[in-house]
Amino acid sequence: MDEKKQDTLLDSMILELRRGTIILSVMSQLKKPEYGYSLVVLLEEKGISVDAGTLYPLLRRLEGQGLLESSWDVGSSKPRKYYQLSDYGRTIYIQLCDHWFSMIENMNKILKD
Amino acid sequence: MELINRYIYAVTKDLPAKQREDISKELRGLIEDMLENYDGPEAYEEKVKKVLTDLGNPEILSNNYRATSRFLIGPKNFNSYIMVLKIVFVAVFVGLSVATAMTGLFSYEDNAFKIILQYITSIFAALSQAFAWVTISFAIAEYYQMPTVSFNTRNKIWSLDDLPHIPKKEAKISRIESIVGIIFSSIFMSIIYLYPKFFAVYIPTPNGINIIPIFDISTVEGFKLIIAILFLLSIAKEIIKLVAGKWNLKVAISTSVLSIITLILTLILFTNPNIWNQSLVKDIVKYVDIGFDLVKAQSLLFKSFIGIIVIASLGEIVGSLYKGIKYNNLKM
Numbered sequence: 145m146d147e148k149k150q151d152t153l154l155d156s157m158i159l160e161l162r163r164g165t166i167i168l169s170v171m172s173q174l175k176k177p178e179y180g181y182s183l184v185v186l187l188e189e190k191g192i193s194v195d196a197g198t199l200y201p202l203l204r205r206l207e208g209q210g211l212l213e214s215s216w217d218v219g220s221s222k223p224r225k226y227y228q229l230s231d232y233g234r235t236i237y238i239q240l241c242d243h244w245f246s247m248i249e250n251m252n253k254i255l256k257d
Numbered sequence: 258m259e260l261i262n263r264y265i266y267a268v269t270k271d272l273p274a275k276q277r278e279d280i281s282k283e284l285r286g287l288i289e290d291m292l293e294n295y296d297g298p299e300a301y302e303e304k305v306k307k308v309l310t311d312l313g314n315p316e317i318l319s320n321n322y323r324a325t326s327r328f329l330i331g332p333k334n335f336n337s338y339i340m341v342l343k344i345v346f347v348a349v350f351v352g353l354s355v356a357t358a359m360t361g362l363f364s365y366e367d368n369a370f371k372i373i374l375q376y377i378t379s380i381f382a383a384l385s386q387a388f389a390w391v392t393i394s395f396a397i398a399e400y401y402q403m404p405t406v407s408f409n410t411r412n413k414i415w416s417l418d419d420l421p422h423i424p425k426k427e428a429k430i431s432r433i434e435s436i437v438g439i440i441f442s443s444i445f446m447s448i449i450y451l452y453p454k455f456f457a458v459y460i461p462t463p464n465g466i467n468i469i470p471i472f473d474i475s476t477v478e479g480f481k482l483i484i485a486i487l488f489l490l491s492i493a494k495e496i497i498k499l500v501a502g503k504w505n506l507k508v509a510i511s512t513s514v515l516s517i518i519t520l521i522l523t524l525i526l527f528t529n530p531n532i533w534n535q536s537l538v539k540d541i542v543k544y545v546d547i548g549f550d551l552v553k554a555q556s557l558l559f560k561s562f563i564g565i566i567v568i569a570s571l572g573e574i575v576g577s578l579y580k581g582i583k584y585n586n587l588k589m
Contacts, residue, residue: 180283181290196287197313201321204280216282222290225283 166194168244170202171237174212177226203227211236260305261288267315272322280322288312330395337500338395344499345387345492348436352443353380359444360452379451383443390489391496428503428584435495442495446488453477458537460544469540476531483522490519509581513574520570527563 169192173183180200187194206212211233217224229237265284269277291308292301299307312318330338357376361369448455453474460467477484494515501508526532534540538555 179286181287181294185294195311195313196291197318198321200283200287201318204276204322222286223282224286225279 165192166198166202167206168237168240169194170199170206171211171229171233171240174227174229174233177215177228179217179224179226183227206233260302260309261285264288264309264312264315268319268322271319276322328399330392330399334395334399338391341395341496341499342388342391344432344436345391345439345496346384348439349383349387349443350380352440353383353447355440356444356447356451360448360455375451379447383447390492394496425584428505428580430498430501430503430508432499435499438495439492442488442491446484449477449484450481458541460541462544467544469537469544470534471537472532473534476529480526480529480532483526487519487522487526490515490522494519504577504580504584506581506585509577509585512577516570516574516577520567523566523570524563527566 169187170183173186178186180196180203183203184194184196184199203212203214207214207227210230212227213230213233214225214227217226265281265288268284269281272280288305288308291311292304295304295308297304353376357372357379361372453472454468454470456471458469458471460469494512497508497511497515
């Protein structure tokens with residue numbers, strides 16, 4: 145297989161791996177209200193880069209699923225839509241974290257064998 | 258500023274109306290934030306260009322906002338679509354070719370060039386029609402999420418009971434039969450549409466062959482709509498059977514309903530006295546002596562003809578309902 149083809153395959157597999165973690169990363173940062181762009185910056189600082197084009201639609205979807213609540217802040221010069229975990233979202237988030245930790249543990253075991 | 262508006266429009270134009278405003282407002286905020294955080298000596302216009310390029314293709318963004326992918330014909334139905342399309346194409350092609358060959362053989366007026374020209378244009382028209390109708394039907398099925406395959410995974414928990422029974426050999430609907438059906442419908446349709454004079458009594462006489470048309474050509478012209486509907490009905494019937502692949506109650510009922518409509522239309526067509534060539538019997542008697550009084554037998558012949566049509570249709574309906582009930586395994 146030529147190198148270029150190998151690279152695109154690797155890229156798409158990395159993307160696939162990251163896809164599942166994005167939701168968890170986003171939820172972890174929404175215990176207090178954030179707007180879309182502040183979240184991009186926040187995640188970037190912690191070494192997780194998500195492009196806005198993925199994050200904004202994702203926030204809306206999570207809101208639609210009842211995991212997030214949103215409110216428009218029109219007080220400041222720029223109107224901004226703030227998102228925050230709903231009660232339901234918080235319960236789900238805690239359970240997801242449990243799964244994550246046990247998954248990581250098992251994966252590490254397998255990979256280090 | 259204009260570029261930003263255009264970008265936002267490109268993202269939101271195909272989104273549901275009630276989300277559009279909210280998403281526009283949010284996107285505008287995002288773009289402004291990104292501009293503010295963009296350090297560099299460039300002019301404002303240049304920054305806008307960079308930021309929008311960073312955000313990427315608006316179509317992708319728009320797709321991300323739409324939760325589900327939309328298809329004209331989705332992956333679930335695509336296989337059946339291709340199968341039906343292939344079969345209909347082959348059948349229409351064969352049907353038209355045979356019809357043209359037959360009319361070409363029996364027509365003494367038209368020259369070969371005219372026939373070939375007519376053949377090519379009608380092939381093109383018929384294949385376009387076939388493609389359009391098959392695609393439209395499948396697109397409607399897709400739009401309303403009607404599965405053309407028997408597994409329905411939506412709304413219910415799958416259980417082992419849902420596994421389809423392997424159809425008994427007799428329950429299978431022969432593909433060949435349906436294909437032959439479509440071919441014959443196409444042949445009949447093309448002849449009556451393009452060359453209704455073909456249906457005639459051919460009587461050899463010393464001066465050449467005498468052709469006495471069975472139908473009144475101008476009346477047939479007026480009935481072309483009904484004939485076209487009859488054709489579509491018969492094709493629809495065969496397609497239902499092809500897609501289902503085996504008899505069950507649903508297939509039996511839907512094909513029977515189509516058969517009943519077909520029968521009614523056929524009767525409307527053939528019981529109309531004007532559709533027959535009024536001088537048919539008189540002309541035949543003029544040229545040949547068949548030993549009995551054809552004029553007297555005329556109405557009896559006509560009644561038997563109608564009788565055969567009715568009996569054949571009812572036979573088909575009873576037959577398919579019988580198979581449908583017998584092989585229906587209650588999983589539809």
